[in-house]
Amino acid sequence: MNRALRVAACAALLSLPLTALLVPPTAAARATPSTAASTYQNFRVAIYIAVTSTRQLADKATFDREFERAMRQTHFNKVYLEVYRNHVFATDEEVTRVKKWFEEKGVQVSGGITLAAGGEGGQFGTFDYEKPADREECAKAAALAAKHFDDVILDDFFFYASKSDADIAAKGNRSWTQYRLETMRQVARDLVLKPAKAANPKVRMIIKYPNWYEHFQGAGYDLEQESQDFDAIYTGTETRDPVITDQLLQQYESYEIYRYYSNIRPTDAKGGVGNGGGWVDTYSTLYVDRYAEQLWDTLFAKAPEITLFNWRPMSEAEAVKPGDRQAWANLPTSFRWQEMVSGYKAGAQANDPGPGWGRAAGYALETVDKDLGKLGKPIGIASYKPYQSSGEDFLHNYLGTIGIPIELSPKFPTNADVALLTQAAAQDPKIVDEIKGNLVAGKTVVITSGLLSALKGKGIEDIAEVWDTGRKVAIHDFINGYGAGNGDSLNDPAHDGVSDSRPAVLFPEIHYYTNDSWPIIRGVANAKGFPILLMNRYSKGVLYVLTMPDNPGDLYNLPQGLVTEIKKYLQQDFPVRLDSPDHVSLFAYDNDTFVVESFRDQPVPVTLSLLGQGVHLRNLSTNAAITAAPAAAPKDGKFRRDNVAARTDFGVTVQPHSYQVFKIER
Template identity: 60%
Template sequence: MKPRHFALAILALTTSASTTWAQAPAAPPASSIPARYQNFRAAIYIAVGDARKLADRATFDRQYARAASQLHFDKVYIEAYRDHDFATDDELEKVKSYFAEKGIETAGGITLAAGGKNGQFGTFDYEDPADRAECERAARLAARHFNEVILDDFFFYTSKSDADIAAKGKRSWTQYRLDTMRKVARDLVIGPAKAANPHVRMIIKYPNWYEHFQGLGYDLDQEARMFDGIHTGTESRDPTLTDQLLQQYESYEIIRYYDNIRPGANTGGWVDEASTRDIDRYAEQLWDTLFAKTGEVTLFNWRPMSNDDAAEAGIRPWAHQATSFDWQAELRRWRSSGNDLPPGWGRAAGLALESVDKVLGSLGNPIGIASYKPYQSSGEDFLHNYLGMIGLPIELSPNFPDKANTILLTQAAAADPAIVGKIEGALKRGATVIVTSGLVEALQDKGFHDLAEWTPTGRRVLIDQFVEGFGAGNGTSLNAADATQKPILFPDVRFYTNDSWAIVRGVAGAKGFPLLLMNHYSAGTLYMLTVPENPSDLYALPPAVLSQIRAVAQKTMPVWIDAPAQVSLFAYDNDTFVVQSFRAEATPVTLHIAGHALQDLQTGATLNTAPQTSAESSDGRNTDTRNIVPTVIPPHSYVAFRVIR
């Protein structure tokens, strides 16, 4: 079904819910006004068209009452410019003053976009004097009225006009755009804004498609340090319906990555309600943004937070189960509270934020498997997020983790010309280094054979049998006994038997292929994770295969999980963790912990462990002793625990 037709079908299913309330706006009962959040701030972004309408006091009062009845918010960003539409000085000052009366902090916003054309986002042509002048005018306007201004995520460059082609010269489009946008940031945005208001803080919001930034002039290295702060687009939306196909885990992982790019300067995450198949997906984006321990969540945008419409719940087979986002229970509560309008997207945001606020204060600083993505790199696009969706907590950084005990490296790490030497250094100090098959392929002519003689053959093979075993022997099948295994296409990598050993192998016919390959080097251990040709096929691996991967990657962490794919783990440095299921059914999960019990952070209950288990780790050399706790996670829900040692 086409996305538009799919959305219409959802609307038809949810229309009846919105017609049970009167349509005339009314002030909310005082008891229903949401309380302040304890562990973060909530902000709402107001696009310029809505900001200009809010200059009318009657419109402001009506819309403000509706928004404030559904969620608490501390701040608004009032946009001064978007798509050739400028707010006036008078309009900005009026709206700013109205929010100030309500005790709401105000900041400015600009979206340096030139409108859409032929289904593609339009950007300024920065070789065009008129576009350059309009960019500068927008920056000056916003800075005159606000001491903080954020750029929405259209500060990139797609134009290929004749002027651009001439200016590019012999440079690649990537290099030309990086060079140009650094100058634009300095000369047309930051400089003019500071000239108009020396006290203004200029914040650049980077969007969610970070793997491709450099090709359109976004620079997480030099440009990100030119601004006073950065903000993070955490809109992962629906993972299979939208054209970007971003996986749910990214709403967490991208915050961690940007935090490591500019520690202390990442001001928050940014979520919208667009392109979500069900209302739970909106809540999950908000939760995962905050599980990354950011201090602010920005809701885009004012219109769905303040209009009279009911939120579209979508198709939810789990609707009558008790989940972390219990929308059916909220509908009953909302009706009984005497509200004359149905709950909208503002209430969906409020419910999600109130839920997660109850556990965030107990969580420490995020920890995960150290992974390295150099600036301006790409390769095995967004693989870290697929790995996050099979239960691996990832801590992504633009800096090589030279002190980490376990390091995960994807093909993107090949952008560092010194990467082979860095891998060797980590192995010599005793680290576990996990490289992907994509990285092995990228480093074939760059010295990787000095570490291990692993050679991609260029062949691809369909595998539907999975076997675990170390040393000589028959091996143990990892296929689920009660399921038909989907054949998965893997690259073939050649290795020397007994020099290396396949901890997990795939079998096709009468031939074996390494899927988790091990080689000892100096004091450390080198592993290769063979990645399916389609990374989403990681979700089709048998749970027992996923458990083998987790046992290797997380052996130094305080917790790991046994679960099917699409269950994620978020871990913290104070022995707390969160397990979140993105699945549509209740899912059994076994928790492997370095402790004797767990405290449920939502209920306070204590869960005792099952008898202690001691299993030989997959490298055949060490043992890993953990206690286990079985649990069941409802659909689209999370659980939060503290390990009791």
């Protein structure tokens, strides 16, 4: 179903009563996860309470009613009790009262503040940190929270978007990015941390970073110094709707952003958690499975805590709607709406509306908890995003959504056998020397066409005389291999010979010298070839230039055969790789386990290629052994790299908006 139809259908569904939306259970239905309160084995659950709700909960009848509904639907271990947002303060008496009541229920209570100043027309407003009154209010909020709590989290509005006359004068000749970064470092130290520590020397101040990390520096968010000044960080893993979005939020980001931030602030030598958890909200969710996917992917990244934003949808007397999920409503998906509804236990109060967002969260968390303990430490293709860098925005998340697992770090991957570098790496002034170092050490380095263009005239020519011509070409035919008249078509068989039925994809034209570089994979348009994956040998290593579509979303329009062939080079010795359509992601771990998750609307066949000959595969979700596919006939090695490791293939089917957990048995 296309997005326009999906939105229209969702609007119609949201107007229906809950009972009209129930579907009969499938024959293959699993046991319903328990609706009784139970402690999760592999993570903690917190709910963030915005200051308006904090003040309302100071009424005991309101607290008792809302607590009962929230806890009955999702067993939570903790709340973050907000004391300030948008010029609204909770009183000392309100905070003390609500904190006491939660603690009497056995729930841990931490503090929260949102240093925001309202806004208009849906656009967020920030403090003007050149304005004395705003600076005073910022410090007052930090001190109030620290007075009452030993742990305080900042919601993700600690950025700077004001351009008042005072800001313009203070900026001077600096760029807005430089001015805002320098200002917010000072604000963090003098107006947040200093007053908080003065009010409570034991307080741990935690900064939550949101999901738009590519653009942080332009608004003063600092992942370099600021993330180390605070006692810990937290991750906004909400990705919401991936199509109707102004922030380029692809599904894979709920996993990848937590991994990136954990490499910025890892667990310290004493075991202290640097990245405390992931944070998901209910906004812009067209179907309930999309909400569950965000929770699952955060936890697949091994977040120790998940925070649900916010108290209102978790506790309000309102039923959640399934949304636009008719296409898979009767399939055995990971989130089973009917099981969630039929297993719901109504409260003692009259007119119970049925399961709400809290029960949707509880069901999704119970579902994934049984699988997480089987998974080891996440692994992926090493990639590099320096601090304060931007370029080929959020490309890693698009790559993850086509099935390439990414482990993103702010440090150059010196020891990685394969390093993937995007345009953001150009922020590092030593990047060409670092690339050379890996190549001389016999490693493989893959750079995108965006990085190639950004490094023009900066020394990349000393490795390979390859450059972006500045011209564009629309391509819909793709070939594997090289040599006059040679190569295999990588087009989808259903479209081969009917090229006009596929959308053309716009690529930059990359120039190279024949026999110095080799176009291992190429596109063909009107009797001219264009490199998609270009190979150049340097010292003991291999440099690949991967040509990216001008629109990263066009990665989803590339033939499956082309994407699979690219994966073979990026993941030559990786334990598992996927041959699948787009919107099927892979999460891999260091204990020979992995997760395959489909974000598609229909069941999808997937081929799992495992490293090694004669290995076995078990589906841990069902405990069933998977039968290996017959070995493919060997192809002419002329068009393949030397010393390709043996692999064993397995075929599986993944249900829509669902995941499966697998174990490689050797």
